[in-house]
């Protein structure tokens with residue numbers, strides 16, 4: 001799929017078919033995340049691919065938004081530690097940014113593969129850490145269900161116009 005089509009077609013899907021996506025598709029989207037840039041190329045992001053049906057159910061429970069979702073058959077969970085990234089001269093820590101960049105690569109690649117995702121930022125982190133045996137130093141910053149959409153959504157529309165958000169030369 002052409003890059004700008006991918007960007008337009010990426011939407012947050014909350015209703016999924018029960019079929020698990022093919023292994024080669026999953027591998028390609030993880031590869032897209034692997035190639036993402038990170039602070040000083042520290043590559044601190046790691047991923048947990050969750051397919052075991054019982055574990056998937058427990059992760060949905062830790063997300064706790066079941067009223068909004070028809071549950072996907074699997075998840076990809078992104079984790080990173082503070083020490084897996086760096087900070088700038090103003091003391092701003094970059095691990096959330098590294099996570100965002102890598103995970104958006106993954107999300108866009110999933111879109112290119114015809115798969116449905118939804119960035120999920122609202123979940124019980126402690127529960128996810130426990131369920132997935134994640135070592136304490138890692139923060140869980142992003143996760144997405146992964147599957148096939150029941151119904152394709154339209155392209156992204158509800159965004160501010162460029163005139164509202166772009167400044168030329170000065171604010």
Ligand SMILES: Cc1cc2nc3c(=O)[nH]c(=O)nc-3n(C[C@H](O)[C@H](O)[C@H](O)COP(=O)(O)O)c2cc1C
Pocket residue numbers: 010011012013065068118119120121122123156
């Ligand atoms: C960092 C982040 C966290 C999000 N967390 C949630 C979430 O917990 N639950 C949810 O239903 N959607 C979540 N979303 C999806 C947004 O609501 C969605 O991206 C936004 O409304 C725009 O819609 P679109 O993705 O279909 O273009 C999240 C999106 C981002 C980028």
